Amino acid sequence: MKIEKFVEPNFGENIYILSDDESKKCAVIDPGLGANVESKVLSYIKNNGLILEYIILTHGHGDHIGAVKYIKERTNAKVIAHHDEKELLLDKKKNLSNMMHCGPQELDADIYVKDKDKLELGNLKLTFLHTPGHTKGCMCIRVGNEMFTGDTLFAGSIGRTDLYGGDYKQIEKSLKKISKYEDNVVIYPGHGPHSTLGVEKMTNPYMSR
Template identity: 30%
Template sequence: MEILVKPCGEFYTNCYIVDRKIIIDPGVDAFEFVKEHVKDPLAIINTHGHFDHMWDDKKIKEYYGIPIYIHKNDAFMLTEDPFGYNPPKVEADILMDEGVYKIGDYDVEIKHFPGHTPGSITIEIGDEMFSGDFIFDGSIGRVDFPYSNPKDMKKSIEKFLKIPYDKRVLPGHGPITTIKKAQKFLPMWLDYL
């Protein structure tokens, strides 16, 4: 599987392109990056609804006519601008829950990890896990935003600690880590929450 990445906008939000087909978290000015690299577009998937992860959803959806996938608990963020940053509003197409979604030939596995937002998810495609702002290399997403919930984050970390296999973890900001590495540093954050 080929993964392309570009940190977008002032928060360096990672936009990922999988096999030139699946676009994950197209943030501010991701459109040019996407246009340059995507060949056979299938879908946009948002790890959560924060503006810096969905900013170019609308442009890309309209340009390619492809659907937007997002967890059902975060879909309102695409249309309601609850944070007042005025991103281009757009309707989500597939409101997801935990489970496996068939996108083209890909089995895309969604796990629900609320806390940073109510609809934060990890997206697993093959040997890769995209973690959004749930888990970074060495840290976790903030839980002091509107709609964040530290108690949910705690439960989500406990759930993540039980994942029995290893994969690369590609976060919404910063460098790559792995499930096993994250399982080593995460217990420290349980004390903090």
């Protein structure tokens, strides 16, 4: 397994490419749009002989979905999101893309998943964890000893809850859900550096409440 990160410069949003070493199948997680980062993502996939199967969205805000259409049109990869995020994805005002540099974005996922649904990516086994709070359909993605936490959990902080669909009590419940996993699980958030659940349990004030 390999994880490659690209950073969308306008909002500092992390775009991840998750790939299986043996099958060369891969998924792009949260493809933001800006400074030709979408072209860099496709170039990386091509140059490394990867096969893009899925575009996976931890949630539907504009900074996380801006390049979905661009990449899908060029690869025909299937878009995956949580079932409760459909409303946000289909509304440019609710997903805030109408106010962002990416321009208005409205799209439908090919596959909507629910809590604890699983997916195979080559030899990798992904588990989707519904973690609402930042949005109604926020989710984390667990694969092996890694977890993509989107805007639910950052290193030292959490995603804001004052936007449409946000709910602080819900994100508290989601953080408790995540905290049950092993300390050595490495987290890859939607913004900022990676960390581990153990470090966040000890130092992140929102995890210790």
